[in-house]
Amino acid sequence: MISPDTIRTVIGVIGNGTALVLFLSPVPTFCRIWQMGSVEQYSPIPYVATLLNCMTWVLYGLPLVHPHSMLVITINGTGMAIELAYVTLFIVYSAGAARRRALLLLAGELAFVAVVAVLVLTLVHTHERRSMVVGILGVLFGTGMYAAPLIVMKMVIQTKSVEYMPLSLSLASLVNGICWTAYALIGFDLYITIPNGLGVLFAVAQLVLYAVYYKSTQQIMEARKRKGDHLAMTELIVDGKPHGSGTAGHY
Secondary structure (H helix, E strand, C coil), rough: CHHHHHHHHHHHHHHHHHHHHHHHHHHHHHHHHHCCCCCCCCCHHHHHHHHHHHHHHHHHCCCCCCCCHHHHHHHHHHHHHHHHHHHHHHCCCCHHHHHHHHHHHHHHHHHHHHHHHHHHHHHEEEEEEEEHHHHHHHHHHHHHHHHHHHHHHHHHHHCCCCCCHHHHHHHHHHHHHHHHHHHHHHHHHHHHHHHHHHHHHHHHHHHHHHHHHHHHHHHHHHHHHHHHHHHHHHHHHHHHHHHHHHHHHHC
16 A cells, blocks of 8 residues: 555655746746847746745755755755746846846845844754744745735736736646645645645636636737737838828929
């Protein structure tokens, strides 16, 4: 008979895979940002929140804090590198207040995690207490990571458009939340259960919004395209008039 630990490990490996998909799901968004040379209306909050969450869980998984948590370290270490790349790209392709805000958030997060690591490792002297302190922070920041898209969801409701709420990110969040909730429940790790359980609820809410506003999004994008084509045609006609007048003047 398969032991609970074996099942938990298998689910953890699957969770690593789904989390990697989650971390990589914004790639099309950042390809668009790179092509456009601008962050447009995209928000850095989901990526900054995910970076803070990953750094906290890497700290949680360290042998000095919570032994035997290699699966937690591997995926969150990978996620930390990926999210740092996203935030860096966001800073490069943003300007003004948006760039300053992203820089301040990044600097604040790095400083905060460094201070927490030093304090926990020097002032707290048992694995249980260290796990509790960092685990509570992990619950808060994990919830923040999953709740960060609420800002985008508000914009979706206001604009009746899901253009800036990628479906791939919502689907990856749902699958990832389900896997890690199952992983945590088997070993009953409360600190992993809470944020991922909430993550499932937030992801479902995003998918509901996507279903509700998908049709209106297509209508808005079609209207924008028609307007763009009309403006291009108008400019062509207007630009053509002087040339026509000039040619007539030669006769």
